[in-house]
Amino acid sequence: MPMSEVKTEGLLVSKIVAVSDAEKSELIALEILSGDGKIIPCKEKSKSESKYEGVQKFAIKAPTVLNEAFDYSRPSSFSRGIRLDLGDYSVLLISGTASINEKGATIHQGDFRAQCWRTYRNITTLLESEGATWHDIVRTTCYLPDMNATYKDFNEIRTAFFQWLNLDPLPASTGIQAGLCRDDLLVEIEAIALLKKK
Numbered sequence: 001m002p003m004s005e006v007k008t009e010g011l012l013v014s015k016i017v018a019v020s021d022a023e024k025s026e027l028i029a030l031e032i033l034s035g036d037g038k039i040i041p042c043k044e045k046s047k048s049e050s051k052y053e054g055v056q057k058f059a060i061k062a063p064t065v066l067n068e069a070f071d072y073s074r075p076s077s078f079s080r081g082i083r084l085d086l087g088d089y090s091v092l093l094i095s096g097t098a099s100i101n102e103k104g105a106t107i108h109q110g111d112f113r114a115q116c117w118r119t120y121r122n123i124t125t126l127l128e129s130e131g132a133t134w135h136d137i138v139r140t141t142c143y144l145p146d147m148n149a150t151y152k153d154f155n156e157i158r159t160a161f162f163q164w165l166n167l168d169p170l171p172a173s174t175g176i177q178a179g180l181c182r183d184d185l186l187v188e189i190e191a192i193a194l195l196k197k198k
């Protein structure tokens with residue numbers, strides 16, 4: 001079943017070409033589709049309908065080193081990072097970041113170590129855009145497509161970088177073997193930073 005396309009605030013809502021009957025029933029339940037298969041423009045729920053007050057969120061960007069995911073040749077739907085302001089504190093949630101340049105291209109293809117350093121450079125620049133440093137990082141999650149082949153090099157680079165930064169204490173961290181969004185990416189890191197407002 002082809003879906004119609006609806007533009008909302010300049011964004012194309014649907015790129016879906018066909019859906020199964022089961023998918024259609026879920027889209028109808030979410031009030032994305034009408035019973036006759038037309039897209040229903042999204043209506044934001046009133047703040048008064050919620051018992052919670054929303055937290056202010058701000059996108060984190062570093063266009064000098066990496067582009068936004070919507071700018072990919074095949075757009076992806078995530079922010080490079082989000083800043084949450086919570087009273088006297090801000091939390092930075094840095095999305096999975098890899099060896100991507102300002103045009104969205106993978107760089108250092110096939111060179112695991114160079115990709116690690118570019119990933120750290122991209123995260124460093126995202127942190128700097130919010131006035132933060134690696135000393136504000138409380139947790140990282142590191143994704144490697146082939147843990148057996150690359151973890152030794154990954155840990156060596158991470159240790160050298162963190163020692164150079166004089167991090168103490170070190171961030172909590174987890175390493176996970178996982179497929180990444182592109183076959184030519186060899187490492188991806190996400191991070192959480194906590195800052196006290198001045």
